[in-house]
Amino acid sequence: MQTINDLRSTQTDASVAQPDVAPGSSRESADLLLDIQGLRTGFHTREGVVKAVDGVSLQLRHGEILGLVGESGSGKSITGFSLMRLVDPPGRIEADRMHFDGRDLLSMSPEECRHMRGRDMAMIFQDPMMTLNPTLRVDTQMIEALQAHERISSKAARQRCVEVLEKVGIPSPAERLLVYPHHLSGGMRQRIAIAIALLNAPRLIIADEPTTALDVTIQGQILYEVQKLCRETGTALIWITHDLAVVSGLADRLAVMYAGRIVETGLTEDIIARAQHPYTHGLIASIPSIETRGAELFQIPGSTPSLLNLPPGCPFQARCYRADGACVEDPPMEDVAPGHAARCWHRGVQA
Amino acid sequence: MPPDTDDLPLPAHASLWRVFVAQFRSSKLAMCGLVVLLIFLGLAIFAPWIAPQNPFDLASLDIFDSKLPPGSANMDGSMTYWLGTDGQSRDVLSAILYGLRISLFVGFVSVSSAFLIGTAVGLTGAYFGRRVDAVLMRIVDIQLSFPSILVALVLLAMLGKGVDKVIYALIAVQWAYFARAARGAAIVERNREYVEAARSMALPWHRILWRHVFPNCVPPLMVIATIDLAHAIALEATLSFLGVGVPVTEPSLGMLISNGFEFLLSGSYWITFFPGLALAIVVIAINLVGDHLRDILNPRNEI
Amino acid sequence: MLSTIIRRLLQTLVVVLVMSALVFAGLYVIGDPVLMLASPEATAAEREAIRQALGLNLPLWHQYAIFLGKAIHLDFGHSFLNGEPAMQLILERMPATLELATLAMFISVVVGVPLGVYAGLKPRSASARGIMTGSLLGFSLPNFWVGLMFIMLFAVMLGWLPAGGRGPVESFGPIQLSVFNWEGFKSLLLPACTIATSKCALIIRVTRAATRECLPQDYIKFARAKGVREKRILGVHLLKNIMIPIVTIGGLEYGQVFAFAVVTETIFSWPGMGKLLIDSIITLDRPVVVAYLMLTVVFLATLNLVVDVAYTILDPRVRLEAA
Amino acid sequence: MTGPPILSLRALRRDYVQPADLIARIGRMLKRAGPPPVVQAVAEVDLDIAEGEVVGIVGESGCGKSTLGRMLSGILPPTGGEILYKGQPVAGLDASSRHRYALDVQMIFQDPFSSLNPRMRVVDIIGEAPVVHGLVPRARKEAYVAGLMRKVGLDPAYRFRYSHQFSGGQRQRIGVARALALNPTVIVCDEAVAALDVSIQAQVLNLFMRLRKELGLTYFFISHNLGVVSHISDRVAIMYLGRIVEIADTDTIFSRAHHPYTQALLAELPSLRTDRRSFVPIRGELPSPLDPPSGCPFHPRCPHVMPRCKTQRPELRIRPGGEQRLLPEGQAGEQPAHMSACHLP
Amino acid sequence: RDLTIGLRTEPSSMDPQFHSLTPNTQLSETLFDPLVRTDKNAKPVACLAESWTVDGNVWTFKLRKDAKFSDGTPLTADDVLFTYDRVPKVPNSPSSYALYLSTVDKVEAVDPHTVRITTKGPSPVLLANLSLVPIMSKKAASGPAPEGKTTTELNRGDGLVGSGPYKFVSWKRGAEIVFARNEHYWGEKPDWDKIIYRPITNSAARVAALLAGDVDVIEDPPTDDLARLKSDANLHIQETPSVRVIYLALNQGDEPPKGMSGTDGKNPLQDKRVREALSLAIDRDAIVKRIMDGVGLPAGNLLPYPAFGTSKEHAKAEPSDVEKAKKLLADAGYAKGFTLSLGSPDGRYTNDKRIAQAVAAMWARIGIKANVETMAPSVFFKKRNTYEFSTYLAGWSASSGEMINPLKSLVVTKDPEAGLGTTNWSKYSNPDMDKLVLEASQTLDDDKRSELLQKASGLVMDDYGILPLQFELSVWAMKKDLRYEGRADQMTLAQDITLAK
Ligand SMILES: Nc1ncnc2c1ncn2[C@@H]1O[C@H](COP(=O)(O)OP(=O)(O)OP(=O)(O)O)[C@@H](O)[C@H]1O
Ligand SMILES: Nc1ncnc2c1ncn2[C@@H]1O[C@H](COP(=O)(O)OP(=O)(O)OP(=O)(O)O)[C@@H](O)[C@H]1O
Numbered sequence A: 001m002q003t004i005n006d007l008r009s010t011q012t013d014a015s016v017a018q019p020d021v022a023p024g025s026s027r028e029s030a031d032l033l034l035d036i037q038g039l040r041t042g043f044h045t046r047e048g049v050v051k052a053v054d055g056v057s058l059q060l061r062h063g064e065i066l067g068l069v070g071e072s073g074s075g076k077s078i079t080g081f082s083l084m085r086l087v088d089p090p091g092r093i094e095a096d097r098m099h100f101d102g103r104d105l106l107s108m109s110p111e112e113c114r115h116m117r118g119r120d121m122a123m124i125f126q127d128p129m130m131t132l133n134p135t136l137r138v139d140t141q142m143i144e145a146l147q148a149h150e151r152i153s154s155k156a157a158r159q160r161c162v163e164v165l166e167k168v169g170i171p172s173p174a175e176r177l178l179v180y181p182h183h184l185s186g187g188m189r190q191r192i193a194i195a196i197a198l199l200n201a202p203r204l205i206i207a208d209e210p211t212t213a214l215d216v217t218i219q220g221q222i223l224y225e226v227q228k229l230c231r232e233t234g235t236a237l238i239w240i241t242h243d244l245a246v247v248s249g250l251a252d253r254l255a256v257m258y259a260g261r262i263v264e265t266g267l268t269e270d271i272i273a274r275a276q277h278p279y280t281h282g283l284i285a286s287i288p289s290i291e292t293r294g295a296e297l298f299q300i301p302g303s304t305p306s307l308l309n310l311p312p313g314c315p316f317q318a319r320c321y322r323a324d325g326a327c328v329e330d331p332p333m334e335d336v337a338p339g340h341a342a343r344c345w346h347r348g349v350q351a
Numbered sequence B: 001m002p003p004d005t006d007d008l009p010l011p012a013h014a015s016l017w018r019v020f021v022a023q024f025r026s027s028k029l030a031m032c033g034l035v036v037l038l039i040f041l042g043l044a045i046f047a048p049w050i051a052p053q054n055p056f057d058l059a060s061l062d063i064f065d066s067k068l069p070p071g072s073a074n075m076d077g078s079m080t081y082w083l084g085t086d087g088q089s090r091d092v093l094s095a096i097l098y099g100l101r102i103s104l105f106v107g108f109v110s111v112s113s114a115f116l117i118g119t120a121v122g123l124t125g126a127y128f129g130r131r132v133d134a135v136l137m138r139i140v141d142i143q144l145s146f147p148s149i150l151v152a153l154v155l156l157a158m159l160g161k162g163v164d165k166v167i168y169a170l171i172a173v174q175w176a177y178f179a180r181a182a183r184g185a186a187i188v189e190r191n192r193e194y195v196e197a198a199r200s201m202a203l204p205w206h207r208i209l210w211r212h213v214f215p216n217c218v219p220p221l222m223v224i225a226t227i228d229l230a231h232a233i234a235l236e237a238t239l240s241f242l243g244v245g246v247p248v249t250e251p252s253l254g255m256l257i258s259n260g261f262e263f264l265l266s267g268s269y270w271i272t273f274f275p276g277l278a279l280a281i282v283v284i285a286i287n288l289v290g291d292h293l294r295d296i297l298n299p300r301n302e303i
Numbered sequence C: 001m002l003s004t005i006i007r008r009l010l011q012t013l014v015v016v017l018v019m020s021a022l023v024f025a026g027l028y029v030i031g032d033p034v035l036m037l038a039s040p041e042a043t044a045a046e047r048e049a050i051r052q053a054l055g056l057n058l059p060l061w062h063q064y065a066i067f068l069g070k071a072i073h074l075d076f077g078h079s080f081l082n083g084e085p086a087m088q089l090i091l092e093r094m095p096a097t098l099e100l101a102t103l104a105m106f107i108s109v110v111v112g113v114p115l116g117v118y119a120g121l122k123p124r125s126a127s128a129r130g131i132m133t134g135s136l137l138g139f140s141l142p143n144f145w146v147g148l149m150f151i152m153l154f155a156v157m158l159g160w161l162p163a164g165g166r167g168p169v170e171s172f173g174p175i176q177l178s179v180f181n182w183e184g185f186k187s188l189l190l191p192a193c194t195i196a197t198s199k200c201a202l203i204i205r206v207t208r209a210a211t212r213e214c215l216p217q218d219y220i221k222f223a224r225a226k227g228v229r230e231k232r233i234l235g236v237h238l239l240k241n242i243m244i245p246i247v248t249i250g251g252l253e254y255g256q257v258f259a260f261a262v263v264t265e266t267i268f269s270w271p272g273m274g275k276l277l278i279d280s281i282i283t284l285d286r287p288v289v290v291a292y293l294m295l296t297v298v299f300l301a302t303l304n305l306v307v308d309v310a311y312t313i314l315d316p317r318v319r320l321e322a323a
Numbered sequence D: 001m002t003g004p005p006i007l008s009l010r011a012l013r014r015d016y017v018q019p020a021d022l023i024a025r026i027g028r029m030l031k032r033a034g035p036p037p038v039v040q041a042v043a044e045v046d047l048d049i050a051e052g053e054v055v056g057i058v059g060e061s062g063c064g065k066s067t068l069g070r071m072l073s074g075i076l077p078p079t080g081g082e083i084l085y086k087g088q089p090v091a092g093l094d095a096s097s098r099h100r101y102a103l104d105v106q107m108i109f110q111d112p113f114s115s116l117n118p119r120m121r122v123v124d125i126i127g128e129a130p131v132v133h134g135l136v137p138r139a140r141k142e143a144y145v146a147g148l149m150r151k152v153g154l155d156p157a158y159r160f161r162y163s164h165q166f167s168g169g170q171r172q173r174i175g176v177a178r179a180l181a182l183n184p185t186v187i188v189c190d191e192a193v194a195a196l197d198v199s200i201q202a203q204v205l206n207l208f209m210r211l212r213k214e215l216g217l218t219y220f221f222i223s224h225n226l227g228v229v230s231h232i233s234d235r236v237a238i239m240y241l242g243r244i245v246e247i248a249d250t251d252t253i254f255s256r257a258h259h260p261y262t263q264a265l266l267a268e269l270p271s272l273r274t275d276r277r278s279f280v281p282i283r284g285e286l287p288s289p290l291d292p293p294s295g296c297p298f299h300p301r302c303p304h305v306m307p308r309c310k311t312q313r314p315e316l317r318i319r320p321g322g323e324q325r326l327l328p329e330g331q332a333g334e335q336p337a338h339m340s341a342c343h344l345p
Numbered sequence E: 001r002d003l004t005i006g007l008r009t010e011p012s013s014m015d016p017q018f019h020s021l022t023p024n025t026q027l028s029e030t031l032f033d034p035l036v037r038t039d040k041n042a043k044p045v046a047c048l049a050e051s052w053t054v055d056g057n058v059w060t061f062k063l064r065k066d067a068k069f070s071d072g073t074p075l076t077a078d079d080v081l082f083t084y085d086r087v088p089k090v091p092n093s094p095s096s097y098a099l100y101l102s103t104v105d106k107v108e109a110v111d112p113h114t115v116r117i118t119t120k121g122p123s124p125v126l127l128a129n130l131s132l133v134p135i136m137s138k139k140a141a142s143g144p145a146p147e148g149k150t151t152t153e154l155n156r157g158d159g160l161v162g163s164g165p166y167k168f169v170s171w172k173r174g175a176e177i178v179f180a181r182n183e184h185y186w187g188e189k190p191d192w193d194k195i196i197y198r199p200i201t202n203s204a205a206r207v208a209a210l211l212a213g214d215v216d217v218i219e220d221p222p223t224d225d226l227a228r229l230k231s232d233a234n235l236h237i238q239e240t241p242s243v244r245v246i247y248l249a250l251n252q253g254d255e256p257p258k259g260m261s262g263t264d265g266k267n268p269l270q271d272k273r274v275r276e277a278l279s280l281a282i283d284r285d286a287i288v289k290r291i292m293d294g295v296g297l298p299a300g301n302l303l304p305y306p307a308f309g310t311s312k313e314h315a316k317a318e319p320s321d322v323e324k325a326k327k328l329l330a331d332a333g334y335a336k337g338f339t340l341s342l343g344s345p346d347g348r349y350t351n352d353k354r355i356a357q358a359v360a361a362m363w364a365r366i367g368i369k370a371n372v373e374t375m376a377p378s379v380f381f382k383k384r385n386t387y388e389f390s391t392y393l394a395g396w397s398a399s400s401g402e403m404i405n406p407l408k409s410l411v412v413t414k415d416p417e418a419g420l421g422t423t424n425w426s427k428y429s430n431p432d433m434d435k436l437v438l439e440a441s442q443t444l445d446d447d448k449r450s451e452l453l454q455k456a457s458g459l460v461m462d463d464y465g466i467l468p469l470q471f472e473l474s475v476w477a478m479k480k481d482l483r484y485e486g487r488a489d490q491m492t493l494a495q496d497i498t499l500a501k
């Protein structure tokens, strides 16, 4: 049963992958910083294979900001970790194509991978309280990130750390270097995590819900700094979040993920204004605000399905207000407009 | 039915036991441990019916049969000492069966009592904090600075010798460890939000302590308990070694080992080897079962 | 910090008081020292004379009061058995126990931590399971058994190491240590390994548990994401975090080994305090037992404090607070 | 009905003595300084909560929202000031009214995982307190729990599961059911939706609104998410460093905010938009509550700071034109005033 | 060559007058010389006193003229006087040497080489007693304290100057004691340059140390290992009969003692037939063979024949006879037997608890159920002295080697003031025998005394007032090129250990 499913989904993926991987056909692959096609990451557990990422294709140009949106458990983080080649066993990464900056990520040796991580591609995690080692001072944790990739004296490394901390808006950075993480507020820690990501001037930063654990004012500051940095340094950014409102002001493009697949992707303004997938409709409409006051919020019923043994067909069908008999077939990714694609039999803007 | 629950199979509550059994069987190693443990428990419980000899009955011992190697027959040829005899001419096999009975009894009773006492003290200290905590922890300190042999000797002198006295001594020695561990775990749990939730519902403190905090402190304590069971049996052996253990005429497994020890250099290895082997097997079995139990009793691991 | 120390000190004082009272009562219950000391042919008058000389004719509380009175001036009485100042007898033997306990803990940490980390890193591998089962054996085998086995193997059969005793020592002022002397070290090795067998088992288990808890933490993954070398992740990030439980357990166990290395010292005729304690308990040499246990309480309290301070160094989040 | 409010806070205060660290302690000892510094987590808060009302509390992390909520629900005793329950000071209540108060005010916590005992089954989590308090006989517990579960949209068939077997939204529903089990009139929601992602958050918010309609509940809704607060609250109080700096009905706050801090917060509010936007954060960070700034606590970060702000702390005053007026038709009670603590006119 | 000895017990002190205990005495006998020594059979022989004469209560000792202390000063009568004077002054002594001088009235120096001792009454044991009080150097051991050099000082070796074959070098408590040859020794030079004593209390460890070659000689190897040790070609085993008897005491009080039941409120142990039955039930040969591995002699009396005061009649242990025992029990009205308790220390005597169990097993065959209660010696002695056992197992070492010693302590009617029956915890009382013992204690004539003692011991044995079980053999195990003759008093005297010829 399970194996049949397995086969089927890979088949459809493979068949679908070719035509619709590059929605913006105008894009030349030389121009691309990141070119991922058919990324599949599965966790081989005793109960079966959890297909956390199931045929994701992504392209990113230099300096581009991509918002990766989806609800909890949809595979956003695993996508990020897969790019970093940081998926722990029993997870396994497969992909049809996985190129970063012209290099094949899949064929890299572990040592090359290590060098790639942190230097060319950096990641910021969701929980600022947990990402810094509580038993090590900030300077230790920053300097080691530099020394892991280049021979640099501690003094020079420290100098560089101070500069970067300044850049992310930390007052009196030299002093902050000498404290332990618990002496700092959540916002500070997250900024330090961002600073660590920036230390080696990477070409791509993957930010995995870096503001979810923080409150509004801090979130504002961090968004401000990230935006500034991307503009100044031309770093590309993947911003993972479940809140469309947060990225809508930041990202150039959005990709909406559901159950391990990308169900809709396009320029931010296209998606916000003319979302095609019912799931995207749900995400947009369930954001509470002063306008929705007193009224019932639109809600997507149920919750993300388990990625273990997904039933065949569109994974969203059980929660979809447009679902019908057609949905037992897995829909392909199709362009709705140049640079805007969706994966649904019943595409269309919400009434 | 809401679709989001499709993936959650519905365990009818009557079959919780079945779920438990199914889970337990998922580890072959633990199953082996359980089978071995059950066999040994059975042997211990039914020792009087299984054992070829009653080694506690002095009248059945013939001193001329002492220190016979495994497989020897007794004087009149009516029985064979499959594992040999010890210096007191006890049949080692029977002695192991009976000794197992005592050792397991001593181990289980002392550890479970120490567990209860220690946990009660530790939880109380952690929950009330400050003064209560300081006083209780000082008592624990005193206990931990008391050598077990002294405790055993005092009890021996006050109460006389006997298996029950050994159990008291072991409890007295062990409870403090549980108290410390329980306190450590409870202090962490006390600050969890669900305790606050319970307090906001105006539940009485003892209920919060026992129904909410305690069950969450059990896993680390379980680890200690399974290890301590082995420890208790070994400690009892050590007390016997120092002459303050169970009565000599009713040797425990530990005492058999320590008695047999005197014969090791003389080549009568079986007197200590077989009891030692039995002890090691039991302890390993207990720990295999204990480790697995702890894993599956953790609701997070429930499928 | 200072107030913590002072408070702990006061609490320790109370513990010492309670402890000494308990020991007084306990030994009184166990038996009569005169019976153990006097020649069996002694007449009643002679026994009475001994009793009087040792102050055992007074009511127990009175004896205790006298003891306290003297203890204030740091006089803990003289051994019944050999008339030497009790504290001096103990202090004479302390270095031997100290080096034994220290080496034993050192061995168990040096052996136990890497094994535990390994077992935690690869929990399902056969070797990890082997380590864990082996550690179980380390727990369950009685200490005296392990000790004699070591003697049989390494001293009698192989003849590599001495079977017991302390061997030559190097003097450092009043302190004599045998670790720094090759022959002395050899005689220290077997008893230390005997103790280390069971302690190592504990360290392995603690380390493994801590490793398993620490590995899935975000900061480990973040360190990987920084591109930090695996060696450094294990050696710095992981190790520093798992040291906290190891130090706790290690400290506790170190105290226990130091205070009550009775069985091992007996078997190896190691001239340490544990052997003195057991001999004194057996002969009901009360001044020595009392002084010993008072010393132990103070030592354990100090150790606790040291462990707490070590905490603050290892885990900067923990602060010393008055208990 | 302009009856007395169900809960009133009068000059409510909560201090913490910060456990000083090693260095600080030694330093203090050397300097022979006085007692350890005190954190005023909540300082002099006055607030009336009318029956059936939803009061939203907004503020930065560490400004004292949770502390306030905990005091309301009786988990934490206040250091100073008093809480009036139906006009009676809680401190002076007799045992039975006190009990009634304890049951009447319930709390829903932020973390739907850690606030549910991982080793209890849902039926016990929800059913324990009503049985213990004698609201429901033991024999009827399951039925009662099943009813509650249905009410919050959970399938009663799952009552023998553990909390970890539920998704975040479901877990939060269990928390709601647990609070409802004691028939409360006031529910304190401490960041009750902060841990949920948007789609689940919408489910839970809808549930809150439905229950409010069905049971006439009063909510004390703590959140740092202005969007959520604006969606659900009738009235919003903005907290800063332990104090309420502005309070008014929701529309007023969102349209005519007076306090610069509130304005800054509103500027932060992320919203769906199709154009790129530039983020302009509030300067600086929340000052340490251990060492609050003199005068107006917001002055170091305030764009309109005046010399006076540095010395004199502005009181919470009624805004001109923001006097009390009657609520629109249908809703009971009196519309409280728009108050703000700022020297700006 | 050096000699390393594995001691069973560490001495508690180096002060030869602090604690009268074999581990202490055997070392002081190596450092010091007494006026007279006892040989390996406990017979007094000349030592510092070349000769002596007895005249009623007055003993005159002629001192050896060539005797010198290890610091080179010659030994004179002054030193003897100083030594005997110091004995009662030693403070806090847990077991005073005054015991050995209790019969001495006064000590005088006639000239530098003659000492006269006057006793309070006739004292046949004087020589044996004096052999345990070695002579110290007045010059070295004088000091400001009343007793001269204090025990603590002596323990450090300060003032520890004797005329024995070895002199003190160092003592590391618990670790080792080192003696070196005394160059000034008057007698034959012993074989060893240095003697190192190592206390190894655990018997298995002691054997291991010998096997590992760490020590040359060990005291008291466990009996179980003897077979193996004997078969080891590298070792030599010395077994010597000792003066220690292991016995069973039976509580013969009027009340049924603790632990007894099934006797209708009577104490059957008062009945001689019952006592005889108990004795007959015990197979002493089996105990010696199976439990002691032959390292013992079945005992029929309190001292082995032909020690002083033993008779041929009780030279051999009675053979066991279960049938007869049963019959005797039935005659006494206890055909169904009864229950009693059998106390035993654990670890005080060789295989003590195992012997106790064997006895209980043997008694079980005649229907007497004995509950064996073994315990740490400290607890055992306390309980024994409060009559907590119906019967108990204990040992007695008659250091003087004659019968009067065990009789006086173990079976004479208890009179604590007079020092009679000090260890008689069985409530046994036989006035006829008491008289005989008293008379013997004041008789100087050896033949007559022996006769009295034979009679007295015969009375007890016939009465089954106490049940001797076995005499321990003292055992030493040593490397095969060493020899030690062994001593009845179980002391290990390093100077007597020699290289094998
Ligand atoms: N180690 C693992 N073993 C098995 N399944 C896993 C493992 N790690 C993640 N998963 C599964 O992979 C899926 C995707 O997880 P992921 O963390 O990427 O979600 P997410 O979109 O980041 O959610 P969130 O918003 O909660 O962070 C989830 O269903 C999760 O259960
Ligand atoms: N137990 C405590 N001991 C000492 N200080 C405390 C304690 N609890 C809270 N505080 C302090 O009180 C202040 C207010 O805390 P509170 O938890 O009420 O803030 P909050 O507004 O709920 O923040 P968040 O949004 O992070 O939950 C903070 O400065 C905090 O450091």
Ligand SMILES: [Mg+2]
Binding pocket: A076, A077, A078, A126, A208
């Ligand atoms: Mg994630």
Ligand SMILES: [Mg+2]
Binding pocket: D065, D066, D067, D190, D191
């Ligand atoms: Mg809060």
